[in-house]
Amino acid sequence: MNQIPRYSIFLSLTLLLACTSGPSWKRLHTGILTVDTHCDTPMKLVRHNFDMGMYHAPGAEGSGQIDFPRMKEGGLDAEFFAVFTGQGPRTKERHEKIKQFADEIIDSLEAACARYSDMAEIAVTPAQAYKLEKQGRIAAFIGMENGYPIGTDLANVAHFYNRGVRYITLCHNGNNEICDSSTDDPEWDGLSPFGEKVVKEMNRLGMIIDVSHVSDSTFYDVIRLSEAPVIASHSSCRALCDHPRDMTDDMIQTLAEHGGVIQLCLVSSFVKTPKPNKQRDAAFDSLRNKYGDYTTIKDETLKETYRNAYYAVMKKYPRELATVKDLADHVDHVVQLAGIDHVGIGSDFDGGGGLDGCNDVTEFPNITKELIRRGYSKTDIEKIWGKNVMRVFSKVIETSKNRG
Numbered sequence: 001m002n003q004i005p006r007y008s009i010f011l012s013l014t015l016l017l018a019c020t021s022g023p024s025w026k027r028l029h030t031g032i033l034t035v036d037t038h039c040d041t042p043m044k045l046v047r048h049n050f051d052m053g054m055y056h057a058p059g060a061e062g063s064g065q066i067d068f069p070r071m072k073e074g075g076l077d078a079e080f081f082a083v084f085t086g087q088g089p090r091t092k093e094r095h096e097k098i099k100q101f102a103d104e105i106i107d108s109l110e111a112a113c114a115r116y117s118d119m120a121e122i123a124v125t126p127a128q129a130y131k132l133e134k135q136g137r138i139a140a141f142i143g144m145e146n147g148y149p150i151g152t153d154l155a156n157v158a159h160f161y162n163r164g165v166r167y168i169t170l171c172h173n174g175n176n177e178i179c180d181s182s183t184d185d186p187e188w189d190g191l192s193p194f195g196e197k198v199v200k201e202m203n204r205l206g207m208i209i210d211v212s213h214v215s216d217s218t219f220y221d222v223i224r225l226s227e228a229p230v231i232a233s234h235s236s237c238r239a240l241c242d243h244p245r246d247m248t249d250d251m252i253q254t255l256a257e258h259g260g261v262i263q264l265c266l267v268s269s270f271v272k273t274p275k276p277n278k279q280r281d282a283a284f285d286s287l288r289n290k291y292g293d294y295t296t297i298k299d300e301t302l303k304e305t306y307r308n309a310y311y312a313v314m315k316k317y318p319r320e321l322a323t324v325k326d327l328a329d330h331v332d333h334v335v336q337l338a339g340i341d342h343v344g345i346g347s348d349f350d351g352g353g354g355l356d357g358c359n360d361v362t363e364f365p366n367i368t369k370e371l372i373r374r375g376y377s378k379t380d381i382e383k384i385w386g387k388n389v390m391r392v393f394s395k396v397i398e399t400s401k402n403r404g
Contacts, residue, residue, distance in 0.1 A: 028378055029368040030075040033133050035386035036364075037080045037167075037263040037344065038143065038212075038234040040351030041066045045108040047304075053116035058360045065349035065360040068112075068119040071138055074361040078129045078139035078386070080233065081109055083165065084351065085148045087174035087181075089298055095151030099159075102149040106142060106163050113140050122164055125397065126390040143210065143233060145351075146172035147179075152194060157201045166393070167208035169233060170195065170218065180215040182244040190221035199225045206400030208393060211235075211255075212245070212265075212346070219251055228399035229259030229392045234346035234353070236262075236270045237330045243270050249337055256338035259395060261388045263346030264330050266353035271330060272322035280317035287313065324357035328370045331384065340380050344389045 044050035044064050055070060056063035071079065083105045085098050113120045123129055123139035132139045142164045150156045150168070160168070171181045178195035180188050191199065199222060202209050209230040211219050222230060232255065238246035245265075247255070252262055268274065291297065291306045334343040347353040349361060357366050371381050 023369075025369040025372050026075075026365050028372065028381065029365040029385075032378070032382045033078065033130060033386040033390070034076050034364065035078040035080075035129065035344070035389055036076055036349070036361075037231065037346040037389055038082055038145070038265075038351070039066050039079055039347055039349040039353075040082050040084050040145070041349065042081050042105045042109050043084055044350060045112060046105055052112040053119060058362055063360075065347075065354065067361075068116055068138060070361045072119070074364040076138070076361055076364055077133045078123065078141060080141040080143040080167065080346075082143050082145040082169075082351070083109075083149075083160075084145040085172075086303070087146060087148055087172050087176060090177060092151070095149070095153075099149040099151065099156060102144065102160070103163065106160075106165070109140065109142065110164075124164055124166055126393050129386075129390065141166055143167040143169065143208075145169040145210075146176065146213075147195075147198065148172070148176050150178065150198065152177050154194075154197055154201055157198060157207070158205060161205045161207050165207070167210045167231065167233060168198075168202065169210040169212050170198070170222070171213050173213065179218040179221075181213055181218075182215045183213075184215075186215065186217070188218075190215065190217035191225070196221070196225055203227045203396075204400060204403060206397045208396050212263075216248070216251065219247075220254070223254055223258055226258075227403075228396040229261075230255065231260055231389060231392055232262045232346075234263055234265040234267075234348045236265050236267075237333045240330055240333055241269075241271055241273055243273075245270055252334060252337050252342070256342035259392065261342050261344050261392050262334060263344040263389060264327060264334070266327065266345075266347045266349070266355050266358060268319060268322040268355060271355065272326045274319050277317055277319070280313060280319075283313045283317060284310075321354065321356040321359070324355055324366050324370050327355060327358070327367065328374060331371065331376075332374070340383055341388055341391070343384055345385065 052068050056067050083102050088094055113122050120138035120140045123141050129139035144165045147168050147170045170179050173183045175181050175184045175187045178198050179191045180186050209226055210233045211222055211230055212232045212235045236246045238248045287309055294306055297303045331343055
């Protein structure tokens with residue numbers, strides 16, 4: 001792996017020069033609080049002993065898309081690192097095992113921040129993010145992608161809140177005990193009765209509810225029940241890319257009417273409908289015939305084998321990626337629908353995110369450059385890159401405190 005040891009002095013000088021003499025769009029980008037609300041990098045910590053404090057050359061094998069030095073290079077001040085657990089069997093034994101695994105992921109992120117405390121710190125409030133930004137350090141927030149580790153025990157919501165988790169994506173690609181997924185057949189017709197309790201408990205604790213991945217009916221159930229605004233941590237606009245993981249115009253407007261924000265995803269197939277590729281499609285069909293439905297595989301070793309085979313197909317038959325301009329079209333669409341206060345960025349880096357022109361964290365300034373080109377002001381861009389989601393975060397905390 002192509003790795004370069006930490007270079008804090010060199011990096012600080014580089015950033016100083018960029019802020020004082022670089023292009024105006026870079027100066028703007030490095031001068032505001034920037035927040036990305038979703039990446040799956042923690043999986044690399046537990047699976048591959050990935051070193052967050054080392055600079056990994058972009059594009060090199062095993063480099064991933066995010067590490068602490070590259071976050072600094074790309075001007076990213078705060079990241080919601082996802083505790084991701086793929087949906088599996090819904091049994092008491094499996095729920096307990098997946099809860100333990102989620103705790104292991106949190107442990108690994110805490111250890112990385114402790115090891116590189118000069119660069120990053122676990123954060124649990126917006127105020128900490130702004131404080132750490134002034135110190136030149138990264139705010140490492142924790143989100144949970146998939147409520148699967150909650151199982152059927154409501155006390156687990158508080159358990160993970162006490163571990164530092166500040167949002168829960170209620171489900172992933174399959175239904176769970178909380179709700180229906182956007183990519184599974186309806187089971188609960190939205191939230192389950194237990195899921196309704198989870199929503200109320202998250203409101204009580206001051207934990208952000210994340211509606212990415214949920215079915216349309218689940219979304220409307222959440223909006224009906226939640227006393228606090230909610231977010232979609234990594235979704236895009238269905239009007240521009242017809243994918244069930246994206247949100248309809250009515251969903252986006254409803255989210256905004258209740259004070260929430262959609263954090264636009266950088267997964268190419270959620271941004272722009274991919275062109276057909278017969279060879280790639282045939283290769284994926286072959287994988288499905290060999291392994292079956294990925295979401296139903298119980299053996300973790302087999303799932304890892306499937307994932308590696310999937311990535312090999314992607315490498316052999318790469319998709320033509322959507323571009324930063326395509327992403328900016330989604331920004332324009334949300335702003336026209338709901339206003340500038342209800343849009344942000346949730347990359348899904350290290351989980352499928354990546355665009356032509358923004359394929360790792362060092363290229364985040366290219367989004368700012370395109371937004372400036374389209375006429376967005378500094379105030380607008382500050383909102384898109386952080387103020388909007390921090391506003392929602394603060395309101396969630398305030399709502400919790402007001403409940404007494």
